Amino acid sequence: MEDFTAIASSSPLADFVRVEKSEMMLLGAPVTKGKTQNKAITEKIEQLSMAIDRLSLHHAHDALVILKNSLAMPKLLYTLRTSDCSENPLLMCFDDTLRTGLSRILNVDLSNGQWLQASLPVGNGGLGVRSAMMLAPSAFLASAALTLELQQSILPEGIKDLTDQSVVFVENIWTSLSGTSVPTSEARHIQKAWDRPVAVNHIDELLSRTSSEVDKARLLAATATHSGDWLQAAPIASVGFKLSDEAVRVAVAHRLGCRACEPHTCACGKNVDARGLHGLAGSRSAPRQQRYSHVNGILWRSIKRAQIPAVKEPVSLVRQDGKRPDGVVLLPWARGKRLAWDITVPDTYAESHLQDTACRPGATADKAAANKSSKYCDQAGTHLFFPVAFETAGT
Numbered sequence: 388m389e390d391f392t393a394i395a396s397s398s399p400l401a402d403f404v405r406v407e408k409s410e411m412m413l414l415g416a417p418v419t420k421g422k423t424q425n426k427a428i429t430e431k432i433e434q435l436s437m438a439i440d441r442l443s444l445h446h447a448h449d450a451l452v453i454l455k456n457s458l459a460m461p462k463l464l465y466t467l468r469t470s471d472c473s474e475n476p477l478l479m480c481f482d483d484t485l486r487t488g489l490s491r492i493l494n495v496d497l498s499n500g501q502w503l504q505a506s507l508p509v510g511n512g513g514l515g516v517r518s519a520m521m522l523a524p525s526a527f528l529a530s531a532a533l534t535l536e537l538q539q540s541i542l543p544e545g546i547k548d549l550t551d552q553s554v555v556f557v558e559n560i561w562t563s564l565s566g567t568s569v570p571t572s573e574a575r576h577i578q579k580a581w582d583r584p585v586a587v588n589h590i591d592e593l594l595s596r597t598s599s600e601v602d603k604a605r606l607l608a609a610t611a612t613h614s615g616d617w618l619q620a621a622p623i624a625s626v627g628f629k630l631s632d633e634a635v636r637v638a639v640a641h642r643l644g645c646r647a648c649e650p651h652t653c654a655c656g657k658n659v660d661a662r663g664l665h666g667l668a669g670s671r672s673a674p675r676q677q678r679y680s681h682v683n684g685i686l687w688r689s690i691k692r693a694q695i696p697a698v699k700e701p702v703s704l705v706r707q708d709g710k711r712p713d714g715v716v717l718l719p720w721a722r723g724k725r726l727a728w729d730i731t732v733p734d735t736y737a738e739s740h741l742q743d744t745a746c747r748p749g750a751t752a753d754k755a756a757a758n759k760s761s762k763y764c765d766q767a768g769t770h771l772f773f774p775v776a777f778e779t780a781g782t
Contacts, residue, residue: 416469424470428477431463432484439488447635448622450492451514455618459485460517467523468530468578471553473560478519482506489516494636495645504593504606504643509618511586512593512609514639521589524561525581528554532575564588601664601736602644604744605780608735609642611748614781637663641780667779668734683713683730686775690716701727704766712763712772720771727770729763731755735780744778752776
């Protein structure tokens with residue numbers, strides 16, 4: 388056979404470059420496993436490392452939002468969807484770089500279990516900073532299912548109906564991560580349908596590992612609806628959505644069970660461990676009343692902005708024991724009755740509540756709300772009473 392180089396030099400092929408199969412790229416995606424795939428992931432690792440160096444100079448809340456939504460998994464996702472990277476060891480390197488960067492930005496030390504929780508979606512108790520190793524099979528399988536019809540329309544009759552062995556291989560990896568069967572054919576093109584069982588399996592694994600009631604309550608509270616809403620909010624200082632670096636550090640530490648402070652003795656005489664959870668319920672915690680008043684103020688201002696006149700701590704509703712609700716509207720709300728509300732903030736981790744919160748998220752809030760309703764039941768003839776209960780873990 389004549390030498391390819393000699394032919395190419397004397398033909399229109401002279402302007403083309405010969406590319407080995409292991410180095411082929413198509414629309415920026417590696418065609419096969421090997422050098423090109425490794426090069427693509429290595430570039431993403433280098434870019435991530437550079438981004439973390441710069442993000443560490445920003446406020447923690449800003450840096451966390453940018454890292455999660457722009458510079459971590461979003462930069463790698465195209466490669467994961469277009470190429471089977473599920474067994475590439477460089478994904479572990481990407482995750483290690485991300486874990487180190489997250490620890491640096493948030494100023495917390497992450498153990499293996501804490502990193503596993505952090506890499507879960509916010510709705511499953513994590514921070515939403517996704518792990519490449521965890522997400523790779525789901526991303527590839529969803530993309531393969533989405534493009535299957537197009538592939539079959541392009542391929543010749545003899546091979547278009549053959550089973551794609553790479554998809555079968557990745558499905559086996561996905562099954563080991565999720566512990567369940569593959570999604571139905573109608574949902575296979577949706578990445579979330581593949582990703583959700585994996586995330587649920589991992590949070591179940593974390594729950595099964597722990598024997599501590601505090602950790603069980605923490606994990607359940609983290610998975611409760613709305614408890615992670617602060618992670619979804621844009622850090623806009625003008626509307627009060629931007630948290631200080633210390634607030635972000637403590638919020639993350641409490642969510643993941645990280646070390647938040649040095650063990651010490653509280654002013655009330657109780658021992659405080661490294662997680663610092665006692666500060667949420669300490670009887671001599673200085674900001675408790677301030678936070679309570681702030682929550683009541685938010686609710687009162689919301690009602691006022693709806694053009695409904697209302698007052699805080701109405702003197703006309705004082706009970707025989709001297710207690711009164713936190714607020715009441717001045718005009719009839721429904722059925723000729725005025726609305727009254729009272730706020731309570733029970734502690735998820737209080738010893739008296741742990742037996743309930745270690746079994747069900749929001750158990751203490753529900754119990755506190757029921758107690759408030761019972762407390763003001765004698766005013767049911769003239770007022771509609773609404774308890775407002777928040778657990779300190781975010782439920």
